[in-house]
Amino acid sequence: MDHRLLLNASALSPIMYSQYSRKISSKSTMDLTGEQLKKAETQLKRYLPSSLQVYGYLCFRNRSDQVRPDPVSVLVDRWPEFSVLICKPLCEQKGDLFKDILVFAKNNAILEETIRNSYVIDWTRYLCFGINSLHMGILTAVASEKYSLVTEHDSLVKKPFSLFFGSSGISIGSLDESHVALVNGTWKFGQSEVAVRMIRNMIANFPSCCVLDAEAKPVSWILTYASGSMGMLYTLPEHRGKGYAKVLVSRLAKRLHSAGYPVYCFIEDENMVSYGLFKKLGFNEADPSYRESWFQFNDL
The missing domain is CATH 3.40.630 (Aminopeptidase)
Structure with a gap:
């Protein structure tokens, strides 16, 4: 793939x-x-x-x-x-x-x-x-x-270029321990106990962003791997099309950039929706x- x-x-x-x-x-x-x-x-x-x-x-x-x-x-x-x-x-x-x-x-x-x-x-x-x-x-x-x-x-892998950070106007938060099962259940390589420890560690120790609903439950989120790559971007189906992913990518990218970390992510070739999203946010491809x-x- x-x-x-x-x-x-x-x-x-x-x-x-x-x-x-x-x-x-x-x-x-x-x-x-x-x-x-x-x-x-x-x-x-x-x-x-x-x-x-x-x-x-x-x-x-x-x-x-x-x-x-x-x-x-x-x-x-x-x-x-x-x-x-x-x-x-x-x-x-x-x-x-x-x-x-x-x-x-x-x-x-x-x-x-x-x-x-x-x-x-x-x-x-x-x-x-x-x-x-x-x-x-x-x-x-x-x-x-x-x-x-x-x-x-x-x-x-693609090449680094300048990244634009837009203002979202959306109140967002960070994931916590109570959200591990939700992330594990929706991640394509998760849905098993073996992934739980890794996801728990990512949430506890690395930057994450999420959009919370009126009941303070995540409806969209993105995490950071131990290698610094942004990943596990996901929005619940009933909340898609509202611009949440754009907000989260922008916020997390700005946070990583401000701290002096590389800002990057992996996207499957078939995932043209995510590819288009990141391109619009100022990400560019590098050496193919x-x-x-x-x-x-x-x-x-």
Whole structure:
């Protein structure tokens, strides 16, 4: 299934970094911490949009005073000049398996060596990857030696441009814990207990916006993934055609932009309604030769 990605990336200043990092395997894979994460963010910005997901995650991670990011190991093949960077969520509960492993790579051979490292990837459990489609052959080849590919979702990444923020005149709020079941029940990849933990974490720790009815119940909403991507935009059928989605996208985009985060989202090619909405709000497409893909391996 193809998607478009529309985005806006804000400028960030370079930050000094420590020259030391912790060696965690015989393959010299490094687990970044502290100032190294800030330096990695600066380096990844040079590779937008192909680095967008890992860049977006580090933007949130490095500003933990504003949000509480997921517990994730950030691994590189070497430091400070890395060719592969992987953001791997820590698995504390079964629901954590549903979270994406985000991958950025500049070198296919080093990527293959890195993902074969059992410390980096545990191929015995359920896995969900977000990775440039140019590397999909390597990922699936390594996986096929272990287990079969379960599902695949392709996404097209687009280039950042300026974003217009309009005034809506609509009173909106944020989602809370009581809305988890509603979001899970309407999300196309949700409707199961395994997605609940991820959605609960997104609502609790990352920006969201919703339109509330007279009884303070959400009728339209949008969330932010741990990678910084806006998503799960949904309006209840009986409330569509009222401009709620436009209001929510504008408000959340402005909020993310003001905080210094990249502003972007993934849209399926067939979803021309959403595509038209985001285009009208000032989002533009980027290099169509770049694709980000999602792969799931093994049973959950």
